[in-house]
Amino acid sequence: MTAARGESRGLTERILAFQKDTAALRAAYEKALSTGIFPQALLDEEARLSREGEALLARSLPAIRRHFLDREDIGAKSEVLLTPGEDDSAATGISKERLLEADLSKDERALVQSLLDKTAPEDELPEDLEALCADRELTVFLAPGTDCVRFLFTEEGEVYLAEEDGGWEIRKKPLFTGLLAQAGVSEGDARILVLDGDGRVVRLSYDRIDTPQKAERLNLYG
Amino acid sequence: MRRLSELEARRRALLRENPIQDPAEDPTLSRYLAYVGKKRKEAEKALDDLAIEEAYETYLLRKARKKSRLLSANGEARSTRQSRAHQAAIFQIRKKREELIQKDPDAFAALGERTVLADIESQGAGRLVHVPYLERAREQIFASLDAGIPVYLVGHLGSGKTQLAIECATEFMEQRLLQQRLEVRMEGAGDDPKGYFAKIYREVHASVQAEHLRPYFIAGSHDLTAQDMFFEKTLKLSQTQGRGSDEDQLSSLIDGFAAFVRGNAEILQNMDKDQQLEFMLAGWKTFSNLYIAEHSGYGTTVEKIEKEVLLALREGKPIIIDEINTIAMGNLIALNDILQHHAGQTAYVTGVWSLTIAEGFCLIGTGNLSTGTVSYEGTNALNPAFQSRFTTIEYNYAPQETTGDLNTCEHPEKNELFRLLLLHLCDREGRLCLPKPAETLPALYRLAQLSRISQDIFSGRGAGDLAAGGEVPVLNEAVLSVRGLFHVLDHWNLGEAEDLSMALWNGFLSSVTNADDRNLLLALSVRCGFFPETEGWHVEAKKRGEAPLAFDDIRTDPARHVVQPLETLSREDVAKLLFGKGPKRTKIEEDLGEEILFDEGKQADRDQGLALDEKIRGLEQAGDVLTAAVTGDDSSKG
Numbered sequence: 001m002t003a004a005r006g007e008s009r010g011l012t013e014r015i016l017a018f019q020k021d022t023a024a025l026r027a028a029y030e031k032a033l034s035t036g037i038f039p040q041a042l043l044d045e046e047a048r049l050s051r052e053g054e055a056l057l058a059r060s061l062p063a064i065r066r067h068f069l070d071r072e073d074i075g076a077k078s079e080v081l082l083t084p085g086e087d088d089s090a091a092t093g094i095s096k097e098r099l100l101e102a103d104l105s106k107d108e109r110a111l112v113q114s115l116l117d118k119t120a121p122e123d124e125l126p127e128d129l130e131a132l133c134a135d136r137e138l139t140v141f142l143a144p145g146t147d148c149v150r151f152l153f154t155e156e157g158e159v160y161l162a163e164e165d166g167g168w169e170i171r172k173k174p175l176f177t178g179l180l181a182q183a184g185v186s187e188g189d190a191r192i193l194v195l196d197g198d199g200r201v202v203r204l205s206y207d208r209i210d211t212p213q214k215a216e217r218l219n220l221y222g
Numbered sequence: 223m224r225r226l227s228e229l230e231a232r233r234r235a236l237l238r239e240n241p242i243q244d245p246a247e248d249p250t251l252s253r254y255l256a257y258v259g260k261k262r263k264e265a266e267k268a269l270d271d272l273a274i275e276e277a278y279e280t281y282l283l284r285k286a287r288k289k290s291r292l293l294s295a296n297g298e299a300r301s302t303r304q305s306r307a308h309q310a311a312i313f314q315i316r317k318k319r320e321e322l323i324q325k326d327p328d329a330f331a332a333l334g335e336r337t338v339l340a341d342i343e344s345q346g347a348g349r350l351v352h353v354p355y356l357e358r359a360r361e362q363i364f365a366s367l368d369a370g371i372p373v374y375l376v377g378h379l380g381s382g383k384t385q386l387a388i389e390c391a392t393e394f395m396e397q398r399l400l401q402q403r404l405e406v407r408m409e410g411a412g413d414d415p416k417g418y419f420a421k422i423y424r425e426v427h428a429s430v431q432a433e434h435l436r437p438y439f440i441a442g443s444h445d446l447t448a449q450d451m452f453f454e455k456t457l458k459l460s461q462t463q464g465r466g467s468d469e470d471q472l473s474s475l476i477d478g479f480a481a482f483v484r485g486n487a488e489i490l491q492n493m494d495k496d497q498q499l500e501f502m503l504a505g506w507k508t509f510s511n512l513y514i515a516e517h518s519g520y521g522t523t524v525e526k527i528e529k530e531v532l533l534a535l536r537e538g539k540p541i542i543i544d545e546i547n548t549i550a551m552g553n554l555i556a557l558n559d560i561l562q563h564h565a566g567q568t569a570y571v572t573g574v575w576s577l578t579i580a581e582g583f584c585l586i587g588t589g590n591l592s593t594g595t596v597s598y599e600g601t602n603a604l605n606p607a608f609q610s611r612f613t614t615i616e617y618n619y620a621p622q623e624t625t626g627d628l629n630t631c632e633h634p635e636k637n638e639l640f641r642l643l644l645l646h647l648c649d650r651e652g653r654l655c656l657p658k659p660a661e662t663l664p665a666l667y668r669l670a671q672l673s674r675i676s677q678d679i680f681s682g683r684g685a686g687d688l689a690a691g692g693e694v695p696v697l698n699e700a701v702l703s704v705r706g707l708f709h710v711l712d713h714w715n716l717g718e719a720e721d722l723s724m725a726l727w728n729g730f731l732s733s734v735t736n737a738d739d740r741n742l743l744l745a746l747s748v749r750c751g752f753f754p755e756t757e758g759w760h761v762e763a764k765k766r767g768e769a770p771l772a773f774d775d776i777r778t779d780p781a782r783h784v785v786q787p788l789e790t791l792s793r794e795d796v797a798k799l800l801f802g803k804g805p806k807r808t809k810i811e812e813d814l815g816e817e818i819l820f821d822e823g824k825q826a827d828r829d830q831g832l833a834l835d836e837k838i839r840g841l842e843q844a845g846d847v848l849t850a851a852v853t854g855d856d857s858s859k860g
Contacts, residue, residue, distance in 0.1 A: 012853050019845040026838055033660055033831055037231045046837055053844040060852050067851035216844045 057212035062165035065209045069171045075207025076175040082201040112201050115193050118183035129168040144184030144192045151192050153181050223819045229254045237792035253814050265328035276315045278419045283308035284401050297566040330804030334797030338652040341645045350385055353638035355620045363390045366613040370564030372585040374612035378681050380703025381618045384544050387586040391437035391540035398582055400430045437540035438530040442548045448556035448572050451531040458525040479509050538580030546587035547601045561611040622674035628667035635801045640670040646708055652793030657717045657786035665722050672750040673702040700734040721783050723752045737770035
């Protein structure tokens with residue numbers, strides 16, 4: 001714990017130093033702008049700070065994700081991948097033939113198959129996330145995802161996003177509403193496939209901050 | 223080897239009075255400065271020579287036209303072999319100048335700087351700046367006046383129609399006087415008329431300018447009658463005695479009597495002395511009685527005072543009738559006969575009978591143009607028969623690109639509104655002091671774009687993509703005209719006490735009383751990057767018919783302005799901003815050329831600066847994200 005705190009303090013100091021150096025670079029740039037000459041030292045400093053900024057952002061990605069979890073422009077998207085054919089009954093759902101005809105890659109087809117094979121929700125919630133759901137009074141019946149991201153389906157048809165960074169955090173506003181799912185499988189950290197109430201296979205995704213470049217482009221005021 | 227881009231950057235830094243180093247410490251730079259100075263002088267001389275050549279050909283062209291007018295049957299100038307030759311020569315000179323500035327970097331810079339200085343002088347004297355849009359209108363006006371056809375200038379408010387009419391009329395008078403004086407002076411030209419012309423031209427031109435010629439001017443109104451234009455009859459109470467002293471009166475009486483005696487000297491000689499005395503006494507008594515009767519009475523007399531149109535017709539001067547379409551059509555008809563005759567012909571003038579129109583008379587009318595969405599109180603559409611006697615010229619707002627930004631703008635010379643705006647901020651020497659020019663200049667460019675967008679909507683010329691798929695935006699009463707733009711800039715005062723958004727509110731938007739207009743103009747301002755949320759503003763979108771947004775509705779944080787230090791841009795910088803970079807220097811004729819690497823095309827300093835600015839913005843953004851996510855978290859936890 002002490003080591004972690006020490007590391008955090010070291011990171012804070014590096015960030016403060018980075019900001020100070022950036023301000024100095026801006027001042028040097030403004031000065032150079034009035035002459036139109038950009039000395040090599042200025043260009044070298046910009047390159048050094050770019051490297052440092054990227055390293056700091058990469059290292060802070062989990063913290064950034066948690067901090068910006070409630071941002072408006074989170075890029076939540078739902079896309080219907082497959083619908084039952086006319087001959088498919090409600091009871092049997094999407095037939096094997098329909099799945100083979102669908103325009104899907106091999107991996108996608110295998111994942112959809114595993115989704116169709118699921119008979120009941122079996123995603124268990126980590127204990128601390130479960131406690132957090134209880135605090136928020138969320139009755140979660142389905143929670144597909146990975147070790148660090150979960151899509152929480154509630155009985156009210158809302159889908160919440162939970163991110164882990166040393167502890168779980170649940171987004172205040174739901175990602176989707178009016179969506180009831182029978183089963184779900186993870187397709188990576190930012191995507192899941194679910195079987196909805198109409199027997200359709202739907203891909204749910206959001207724009208996860210997973211690179212320093214994405215972190216840098218975040219809208220601070222959004 | 224030294225890079226040319228570096229030497230150029232150092233030279234331009236010297237012009238900004240912000241030298242990177244003392245040029246005396248850098249011999250190559252000193253030699254380069256001397257070289258550029260010499261080339262600039264040569265370029266200025268070449269431009270001067272071309273200007274004199276053009277003036278000479280113009281003089282000859284006018285002389286040829288005058289001759290043609292005298293020889294023609296109806297007093298109109300027709301093209302002749304001589305006039306065509308001079309016109310062709312003028313076109314050739316203009317082409318030569320165009321080629322020179324496209325090829326020679328020093329000529330380009332010299333002309334750019336001269337134009338900046340001339341523009342500033344015009345603005346300072348309250349005259350219009352000669353942007354190309356204005357030049358096109360002026361050419362049309364002069365062509366029409368030269369042909370003896372009156373001009374009707376129409377357009378929307380704040381475009382400068384009245385000023386344009388006054389300037390064109392004044393210049394028309396100056397041109398005529400200049401021609402007369404040149405013709406007189408050129409009689410002594412001798413064997414080298416062109417050389418002689420070059421010697422006397424500037425002096426004659428200055429003498430004409432010193433005359434301060436002014437045209438006649440009438441402000442139109444619905445109550446203006448034909449009498450107000452031609453002559454006014456007024457009753458005058460005359461009381462002729464008592465003005466002079468008693469001695470004067472007596473002297474006048476004696477003078478008159480002496481004249482009477484001289485006129486009757488022959489009769490008097492044939493009389494004896496008594497008869498003469500009796501005759502003289504009777505004469506004196508009668509004469510003095512008559513004098514008293516004539517000079518001591520009070521009475522009312524009718525006096526005719528000639529008014530502007532009649533004076534202009536007699537004296538051969540231009541007359542401007544401002545807001546002509548506010549005058550009742552019944553009264554305007556009185557001008558009909560004058561409008562269809564030109565100088566030298568006889569025209570009927572109401573109440574005067576007829577008179578010969580003097581050389582130099584011309585008429586310019588101005589009027590606001592009502593459209594489907596904008597109505598100017600008190601104006602009427604001109605009767606088509608009346609209007610057909612004019613050349614109608616529409617003169618509105620100066621051009622400005624409404625898409626893109628300053629840094630990506632490929633033809634800066636086409637942004638004439640931005641030019642007017644920057645010139646308004648320059649000092650007398652053409653220098654421009656701005657806070658953070660890298661940020662302020664693009665913001666000023668956006669202000670010019672906002673102005674033009676509002677003008678387009680106001681004049682019903684389309685709203686571009688604003689109307690796509692929705693309600694067509696309309697401005698009924700308010701528009702950010704050049705006048706309005708200057709108000710905003712004056713409020714801004716280089717950002718001393720307020721930023722541009724605040725100045726836009728204080729100098730313009732707060733005065734807009736039409737609710738829909740204000741809401742739309744605010745929405746357009748936000749679209750152009752003003753009133754950002756990050757600087758303490760929040761402008762909510764409003765539909766037509768909703769209440770107008772007030773200051774308290776849009777200001778979320780009262781104190782955000784930070785005073786920034788001013789940085790100076792030289793006149794050359796301003797010229798480059800307005801007219802583009804011009805041709806690159808690709809050679810130096812002297813030994814110095816061997817020491818220099820010509821890299822100006824490859825080293826795009828502005829592009830490099832922009833790219834670097836973008837990168838630093840990225841770093842600043844990264845710092846803000848990290849602070850919010852990591853440092854902010856730490857402090858909240860701590």
